[in-house]
Amino acid sequence: MSSKLKRLFILVIVIQIVFLLGLVGYRETILAFGRTAVLQTVPVDPRDLFKGDYVTLRYEISTLGSTPVNQDSAKFLLLGDIITGDTVYVALSNIDDDEFSLDVQTGEPSARTDLFIKGQVTSINSDVITVDYGVEQYFIPEGSGLEIEQAVDLEVRVKINRSGTAAIDALIVDGEDWAP
Amino acid sequence: MKSEATNNGSAENDDQISERSEIISTVHTDSRQSWLKGRINLWRESGLISDEQSESIINFETSPKAPIRLGARFSRLIVVLSTLGAILIGAGIISFVAANWQGIPAMAKLGFLIVGQTATYCVAYQFQFVRGYPRVGGAIMFAGAAWFGANVFLVAQSYHLSTGNPDLLIWWFIGVLPLAYIARSKAITVMAVGIFVVGISWKAASQTDDAVSGLLVTAILLFTGAAIYSVGLAHMQRASTKFFTAPYLAGGALLMIIVTYMFTFDGLVNDTAQNSELKNFEVSSGYIAIAGVVSAIAIVSLLLANWKSIRFEKRLSVKLGEPAIITLTIIAGWFIAIHMFESAAPYIVLFNLLLVSQIFGIITLGVINKREAFVNIGIVFFVIDISTRYIELTNGMLGTSVAFIIGGLLLLGVGYGMERTRRRLLRQFGMMEVTQ
Numbered sequence: 162m163s164s165k166l167k168r169l170f171i172l173v174i175v176i177q178i179v180f181l182l183g184l185v186g187y188r189e190t191i192l193a194f195g196r197t198a199v200l201q202t203v204p205v206d207p208r209d210l211f212k213g214d215y216v217t218l219r220y221e222i223s224t225l226g227s228t229p230v231n232q233d234s235a236k237f238l239l240l241g242d243i244i245t246g247d248t249v250y251v252a253l254s255n256i257d258d259d260e261f262s263l264d265v266q267t268g269e270p271s272a273r274t275d276l277f278i279k280g281q282v283t284s285i286n287s288d289v290i291t292v293d294y295g296v297e298q299y300f301i302p303e304g305s306g307l308e309i310e311q312a313v314d315l316e317v318r319v320k321i322n323r324s325g326t327a328a329i330d331a332l333i334v335d336g337e338d339w340a341p
Numbered sequence: 342m343k344s345e346a347t348n349n350g351s352a353e354n355d356d357q358i359s360e361r362s363e364i365i366s367t368v369h370t371d372s373r374q375s376w377l378k379g380r381i382n383l384w385r386e387s388g389l390i391s392d393e394q395s396e397s398i399i400n401f402e403t404s405p406k407a408p409i410r411l412g413a414r415f416s417r418l419i420v421v422l423s424t425l426g427a428i429l430i431g432a433g434i435i436s437f438v439a440a441n442w443q444g445i446p447a448m449a450k451l452g453f454l455i456v457g458q459t460a461t462y463c464v465a466y467q468f469q470f471v472r473g474y475p476r477v478g479g480a481i482m483f484a485g486a487a488w489f490g491a492n493v494f495l496v497a498q499s500y501h502l503s504t505g506n507p508d509l510l511i512w513w514f515i516g517v518l519p520l521a522y523i524a525r526s527k528a529i530t531v532m533a534v535g536i537f538v539v540g541i542s543w544k545a546a547s548q549t550d551d552a553v554s555g556l557l558v559t560a561i562l563l564f565t566g567a568a569i570y571s572v573g574l575a576h577m578q579r580a581s582t583k584f585f586t587a588p589y590l591a592g593g594a595l596l597m598i599i600v601t602y603m604f605t606f607d608g609l610v611n612d613t614a615q616n617s618e619l620k621n622f623e624v625s626s627g628y629i630a631i632a633g634v635v636s637a638i639a640i641v642s643l644l645l646a647n648w649k650s651i652r653f654e655k656r657l658s659v660k661l662g663e664p665a666i667i668t669l670t671i672i673a674g675w676f677i678a679i680h681m682f683e684s685a686a687p688y689i690v691l692f693n694l695l696l697v698s699q700i701f702g703i704i705t706l707g708v709i710n711k712r713e714a715f716v717n718i719g720i721v722f723f724v725i726d727i728s729t730r731y732i733e734l735t736n737g738m739l740g741t742s743v744a745f746i747i748g749g750l751l752l753l754g755v756g757y758g759m760e761r762t763r764r765r766l767l768r769q770f771g772m773m774e775v776t777q
Contacts, residue, residue, distance in 0.1 A: 162470040170523045174462050177489050177516045178455055181496055185451060188500035215498075246548030246625030284550065298503045329501040 191328040195320030196276055198253050199333065202317050215300045216309050216332075218317060222251055222278070223297075225290050245285055249292060250277045250325055279325030296327045302341045309334060377402055419476045424528070427484030450499060454492045461485035469524065483528045486517040490536070507547055510540030522585070531588045538565055538596065541635060548627035556677060557628060559600055563674035564632055566596030567667050568639035574646035574663070591714055597670055598699050598722050604677070604692035605729070607685050624678060632678050636671050643667055666702045669695055696726060720759055727755060 162170065202218045243249060253276045280292035296319055301309065309315065309332065316333040332339040378399060385395040445453070462485045469478025490513040494504055514536040521529035545561040546554045570593025576582040647664050673695055682688060700723050707715030731748055 162466075166523055169519075170462075170466065173516075173519045173523060174459060176519075178459065180512065180516060181451075181455060181492055184493070184496050185500075188502065192500075244623045244625050245550035246627045248627075281547065283547070293503070295503050295506070296501065298505075299501050300498050 188328050191322045191326060192320050192330055195322045195328065197330070198276060198278070198319050198321060198327075200317050200319060202315050214302065214306050215298045216306060218297050218299055220294070220317070222253075222280075222294075223292060225251070225292060243282055243285070243290060245282050247282045249280055249282055249290075251280060251292070252277045253321075276321065277325050278319070278321055278327050294327050296329050299329060299332055305341050309339065374402070423477045423480030424483055427480050428487060430484070450495075454495060458485060458488045458492055461488050465524075479524070479526055479528065482520070482524050482526055483532065486520055486529050486532060489513065489516050507540050507543035510536050510543065514540055522582075525584060527585065527588055530585050531592070534569060534588055534592050538562070538569070538592075541565055541631065545628055545631050548625045548631065557624065559603060560674045560677040561628075561632060561635065562596060563600045563604075563670060563677075564635040564639065566593050566598075566600060567670045567674070568635050568642065569593035570597060571639045571642035571646060571667060575642040578646055578649075587714075590712075591718075594699075594703055594715065594718060597667075598696070598703070598718070601670065601673075601692055601696045601699060602722065602726065602729075604673075605689060605696055605726075607689055628678070632675070636675070639667065639671055662702065663706065666695075666698050669698065696722075700726065720762075724752075724755055724759070728752070 200220045200222065202220050278294055280294040282290050283293050284291045296317065299317070312334045314333075314335050318330045318333055318338075319327045320330045321327045381390070381395045381398055384390050385392060390398070461481060465478050465481035465485055467478070468474040468481060472478075490510075493509050493513050493516070497504055497506070497509055514533055517529055517536070518533045520526070521533050542558050542561050542565065546558045549557045569589050573586050573589025573593055576586045576589060643664050673691055676682070676688065676691065700719050703715050704719035704723075706712065707717075707719060728748075731751060735747070
């Protein structure tokens with residue numbers, strides 16, 4: 162291998178390492194400086210040979226519609242046309258207030274919107290859209306899924322950065338931060 | 342059209358030795374030797390060569406070639422065993438780490454991943470370029486590239502980022518593609534192309550509605566096949582990149598032909614066309630962007646690859662044949678993406694014509710460029726297409742027994758014709774077919 166190729170080889174290895182560190186740094190930044198929101202969730206517990214155990218999380222805001230999905234859910238207001246594959250921004254500021262609707266829109270919300278989370282529309286059935294926010298998997302040590310599955314009340318504390326990207330900070334099982 | 346030069350670096354020499362030994366292994370020794378002896382006697386009697394020379398040629402040609410053949414096969418065995426070994430070790434480590442992921446401290450995890458990946462590359466470098474074990478080194482390098490991909494997923498997992506995310510595959514592809522060129526590794530090239538195909542089609546699927554995702558992802562695969570093939574053509578233009586041509590050309594051609602074949606059935610398009618709700622489905626801007634980027638890669642690569650022949654080549658068929666088929670493939674893909682027609686029939690006619698063009702195109706290219714693999718791919722799909730159309734045609738028209746008998750006779754006839762054609766083509770390549 163010529164010295165030029167050798168330098169390029171080292172450069173590629175360094176770029177790969179920098180990329181991994183960058184990925185870590187980006188997620189750490191969201192966790193350190195992001196704003197906090199607590200989302201109600203329901204777990205499912207699948208298993209994967211290479212990924213280890215993980216729980217799949219479905220949130221109240223995972224399915225949105227222009228009318229209430231069920232009696233207990235909040236009312237969501239879809240602003241403009243939304244199709245599968247679109248990136249949507251869901252305003253979270255008024256999530257606990259029954260008097261207000263949750264705004265869901267394809268354009269980035271205005272600065273007046275207090276807090277919003279970014280997601281991608283994965284399917285649309287009639288008036289109900291399903292959205293993934295990139296926080297639907299929580300990885301756990303092998304064999305510890307049962308404790309989470311049996312929880313009465315399960316919530317997820319997420320951190321959200323300015324562009325709406327969310328990262329899971331902690332799983333809250335029956336009011337307590339869960340630790341494996 | 343292109344012809345290939347020989348002798349491009351030691352890696353290519355290795356390949357040529359392998360190919361030569363493969364050719365030797367396919368020779369029907371007895372008939373070839375008796376033919377050769379006859380010819381040499383004729384040359385000697387005509388005074389073209391001396392008695393001494395004729396004896397030397399016969400000795401050279403009849404000496405056992407087993408050591409060469411054994412060497413080439415042994416090399417392949419080394420590559421296979423080393424690659425399997427490296428992958429098994431990597432898979433074991435990754436599986437162990439993944440299963441105990443949350444129990445390992447954050448810094449230890451990150452350190453382990455980076456040190457492990459870097460160490461793998463260092464060992465691969467030592468074996469491949471310093472100690473003179475290119476095959477074992479190449480296999481470890483391949484494992485290093487796989488390790489990088491696993492690290493991308495493990496870091497994502499450690500931050501609970503969804504691992505069902507196609508972006509992770511695209512990052513992996515971007516990370517390993519330069520490595521393939523620097524390490525001159527066809528195996529890593531194949532890995533990178535494979536990751537790209539899966540990643541881009543997965544990304545496209547995430548941009549589409551479930552009801553039409555099958556149709557639209559298949560269209561993306563058509564663009565991707567055209568792009569990969571065109572990139573392969575562009576690689577043929579430079580001596581330094583010619584070594585990497587084969588994985589691109591073979592992969593791209595196979596992908597284009599398989600996807601085109603799928604569209605020749607009315608089922609894939611008809612389901613969508615008959616469903617009035619789906620007839621006017623909307624395609625997201627994200628999908629259009631992906632299709633546009635992949636199509637642009639195909640067109641730019643095609644222009645780069647054919648620039649000289651477009652300007653200087655006088656024969657129209659040579660100048661435009663190959664680019665025309667690829668361009669037609671891309672246009673056909675866009676017809677699907679923008680659902681150009683309301684009924685399935687125009688699509689089926691279009692894709693049947695396209696498939697026939699691709700099959701005859703690839704056989705012609707195989708003959709002109711002396712690429713046996715292309716001829717084989719073309720002939721295999723020719724038979725598959727003929728058989729499919731026969732079954733479609735006779736379905737419900739003939740009794741089962743009559744259909745089987747006629748089909749059997751037809752296939753025997755095609756088989757006979759294929760054998761004759763294949764032998765003739767291989768003779769043109771300077772090869773002989775195995776007859777035992």
